Amino acid sequence: MAASAVTTATTASSKQRKQQQQQQQQQQNGKLETTGAASAQNDALEKDFFWTYTEEPHRTRRMAIIKAHPEVTKLCGPEPLTKWVVLGVVSLQFLLAHLLRDTSFFSWKFWLTAYVFGATCNQNLFLAIHEISHNLAFRSPTANRLFAIFANLPIAVPYSASFRPYHLTHHKSLGVDGVDTDLPTAFEAVFLDSILGKAFFCTFQIFFYALRPMTIYRVPFTWVHWLNLLVQLFVDYSLVFLLPDSLFTVNSLFYFLLSSFLAGSLHPTAGHFIAEHYVYEKITPEARDPANKIPVPETFSYYGPLNWVTYNVGLHNEHHDFPAIPWTRLPKLYEIASEFYEGLPQHRSWTHVIWQFIFDEEIGMRCRVKRKVGGRVVGGGSMSAKTKPQQPQAKEAGWGDDEIEA
Secondary structure (H helix, E strand, O other), rough: OHHHHHHHHHHHHHHHHHHHHHHHHHHHHHHHHHHHHHHHHHHHHHHHHHHOOOHHHHHHHHHHHHHHOOOHHHHHOOOOHHHHHHHHHHHHHHHHHHHHOOOOOOOOOHHHHHHHHHHHHHHHHHHHHHHHHHHHHHHHHHHHHHHHHHHHHHHHOOOHHHHHHHHHHHHHHHEOOOOOOOOHHHHHHHHHHOHHHHHHHOOOHHHHHHHHHHOEEEEEOOOOHHHHHHHHHHHHHHHHHHHOOOOOOHHHHHHHHHHHHHOOOHHHOOOOOOHHHOOOOOOOOOHOOHOOOOOOOOEEEEEOHHHHHHHOOHHHHHHHHOOOHHHHOOOOOOHHOOHHHHOOOEEOOOOHHHHHHHOOOOOOOOOOOOOOOOOOOOOOOOOOOOOOOOOOOOOOOOHHHHOOOO
């Protein structure tokens, strides 16, 4: 009897141990499955854009700054100096086009002049048109539209009329997928996700910024677009065929076109295109998950010397907070509200921005904050059903026209 009882107890104990071992194995397998799923989710997040459900930060900060420093609103309004700077740069470009009329397009002198002077001047004119699109050259909206067409002349390709509605939409719909045309498309993110791909993008980014908007949505063709097109074509035609060779030749037009290309290529001032909104900060896995609603920094400022030739576009957080403050007064905004800007991430070199973008594996086309919805299209453009934002939605910032235009 005693031996039988011992045997029974031993058998029961053995069964209990096996059951416990099986339970422990199942728990361990469950943990591995959970860990594997979490790892796969993190991998997927790391290979995607930074999606967020949070409101873009600029209008919120704008209201906080106005509450703390109401005097900043007095900085808004047109800057009379802008028209004189534009006049000087346009005149310089036509002078250089005249001087290079008999210089071979393939000579080092032609390319060096186009890179050092032409690209810098045309980048300056790109950003003059950016200022003018916010009605910051004249009080009259019509005067600003017409003056932008004048600033467009040395660029040689008509774009000022189209730039305005797309750019104002960028302000009202920052990061909104299918609306903000400053965002790389999924196609770009897939096919340019390598060192060679990013180098190609940086070299030819002027074409991406010119052609991408039309693939996302189109704005109506207005009288301003027609005038921009006709005036530019007439000036280009005149350089080649109407004006005497003692003034301009086809090489003069080639100089303008090459200057525009280089201004949006591997040029120090072109670094601002990438520096403004690509995320260069190290983002934690928790912040990558949009469900956590942790804001990701999406606008970066630059306070270096290249601002002197680019209308202070480097003060980009300041510009997005107060689009109706002109370039000459953005440093004053920073000075007044320094406590709001000193802690924000910033770049120290646009040249280094381009270098890091190409060669740093952790920075690339996907390093942009995206939202599913928010803001609105400016200028009457319409999106196809394919590009209309879907749920879930981010909170809309609610910008007013008077906030983004002087």
